[in-house]
Amino acid sequence: MNPLFEMGKVLIFLGIILVVVGLIFSFGAKIPFLGRLPGDIAYHRGNFHFYFPLGTSILLSVVLTLIMWLLRK
Structure with missing residues (x-):
């Protein structure tokens, strides 16, 4: 596969992880x-x-x- 395609998948995955971590920090006290x-x-x-x-x-x-x-x- 194209290395740029693989890098794009990694960046999307890291972005999703950052959103989830941000939500945990925002609403962590309510969990x-x-x-x-x-x-x-x-x-x-x-x-x-x-x-x-x-x-x-x-x-x-x-x-x-x-x-x-x-x-x-």
């Missing part, structure tokens, strides 16, 4: 489970707050891996 899954690490002490969404990251990784796998089939 009930996002950011409060078991495994998410939250540490609060005085004025210091540390939050690492480990469980959410793993879930998003699995979902994105499945989507990529389905798109390759």
Whole structure:
């Protein structure tokens, strides 16, 4: 195939991913489970707050891996 055609497909796919990520950032607070899954690490002490969404990251990784796998089939 033409390399420019392949590059066009990659750019369209990246654009779709950016739109989905933008929607998640815009409406993420309204998604009930996002950011409060078991495994998410939250540490609060005085004025210091540390939050690492480990469980959410793993879930998003699995979902994105499945989507990529389905798109390759």
